[in-house]
Amino acid sequence: MNSDHIMIKNHLPSVGTCASGSMEIPGLLLVPAQETGENPEETRPDRQPLQVFLRRCQGNRQNVQGNLLQAHRHHRRHCPSCPAFHYQDLEHIWYSSYNLLSFVWVGPKPVVFIFDLEMMKVILTKYIPFQKSFKASNPIFKRLVGGLIVYEGEQWSKNRKKLNPAFHLDKLKEIVGTMQNQGQETLDEWTRMMPKDGSPLAVDVYPFLKHYTGCVVSWALFSTAPTPIVKRTFAIISELTHISNQAQPFIVPGEQYFLKKYKKANQIEDELTATFTSMAEERLAQRRAGENEGEPDLFDLLVDELEEVDIKDKNGRAAAIHEIIQQCKLFYVAGHETTANLISWTIIMLSNHKEWQIRAREEIFQVLGDKKNITADDIANMKYVNMIVNETLRLFPPAIELTRVVEEETSVGDLVLPKGSMVMMPVLLLHRDPKIWGHDAMEFRPDRFADGVLKAANGHSAFLPFGWGVRTCIGANLASYEAKSFITLFLRNFSFELSPTYAHAPMVTLLLQPQHGVPIVMRKL
DSSP states (O other): OOGGGSOOGGGSOSSOEEEETTEEEETTTTSOOOOTTOOHHHHOOOOOOOOSSOBOOOOOGGGGGBTHHHHHHHHHHHOTTSSOOOGGGGHHHHHHHHTTEEEEEETTEEEEEEOOHHHHHHHHHOTTTEEEGGGGSOHHHHHHSOGGGGOOHHHHHHHHHHHGGGGOHHHHHHTHHHHHHHHHHHHHHHHHHSOTTSOOEEEEOHHHHHHHHHHHHHHHHHSSSOOHHHHHHHHHHHHHHHHHHHSOSSOOTTGGGTOHHHHHHHHHHHHHHHHHHHHHHHHHHHHHTTOOOSSOOHHHHHHHHHHTSOTTOHHHHHHHHHHHHHHHHHHHIIIIIHHHHHHHHHHHHHHHOHHHHHHHHHHHHHHHTTOOSOOHHHHHTOHHHHHHHHHHHHHSOSSSEEEEEEOSOEEETTEEEOTTOEEEEEHHHHHTOHHHHOTTTTSOOGGGGTTOHHHHTTTOOOOOBTBSGGGSOTTHHHHHHHHHHHHHHHHHHEEEEEOTTOOOOEEESSSEEETTOOEEEEEEO
16 A cells, blocks of 8 residues: 555446356456555555456455455554444544555445645546545445535536525524523523532533534524424434434445335435425415515525425426425525534544643633623634634634545646546644644644634645535534534533543544443532
């Protein structure tokens, strides 16, 4: 896996077949997988140039699984309770061994790890050859994630333009009050839970944070607090998320016909289709009756396309409904799970670094004074809170990597990447690289952001918690406001520390989350 042997065209054909006895297998399948640390020259296969007829490849049956067995052994040794193993389990090992470039086989697919910033920029801006990798993902995961995040080219541009108004800064500033109201309800519940004898409250705040962010998403999507039907919808999307988290990063051909998880995923998909169809038709009826007044919410923007389809066009309406479902699932997962995890990691960091908890609280009292309501301008003026959230995003980015599938053979720097290969850019490792962030890159030090993001990264564009370039997450500002609003309220009303039962176990599923929750001990101020 040494960088000297990554992706030379003759060594990695993009198509072809190999013959092993009488069995024909796709060309990439039988290439020997190298264990970390082995000499590439010792295990590198003697590969022939691609030809129109069959050729024989070196390898054995175990090689069909690429480096996944190695990842599995590492996973079982270091995180046996995690729901699924991934090649991410070995990223840090490969990075420390091979530095800026390395690759690994994930089953029959080569995955190239890119750590070089300039190469990352090229990959993230050239959307024609490098496209989102969701088409290569587990089929259950593909049910969960759709809409804007998977679109490319003209389809992405059209939908991004349509949805941008819902995420404009002026629009987001208007719902800061809603965020505050929902956050205050959570704090009030914790206040009611406080022991009557005045002792501190020990509680796992993670479920409460997920409820808070779910309520905010409901307001952003539907301009209302969660109704019973919305709660049910969010609950089954969460269930689909859980099923996706349990899925392995590869599939056995035909497993979708006999595994229970696929049957359950199909049932959830059917219920979501029926529910969102009903909700969309109800919203259209309200429009026709003149009952849908005020500024359009995100659901209105999604329903616009359905309104333009002729009621007799069943296929067109089914496609429009499918679009609504995919977008709603995306915004629920992104706006709900992402922000709940961000707030959770921030609370964990502030619990472990009391000096920053104290600094931020003092700043909040200074900026707000006796004001009851928090505005977007107040949040912007809280320098410590902003620095703390940025540092948390650096150490615990929502998605630990950015991946792209190579749609056509292309060159990046000295590499020739064949069609069908995958490139992976490890955001988590980039965010903790001492060459970029300094010798204290592994430490929680919010003051590194005192003079802005670029200065914090020593002049590098290396802060990528929500992606980079034109494909930066459309909900990044919403998540930021939502997290900062809650953290401000929490610090203003409570002091807190980690519970003795807290176990630090960052877990990668769809997002980076605390595996065992966020048990803390809090005191009312």
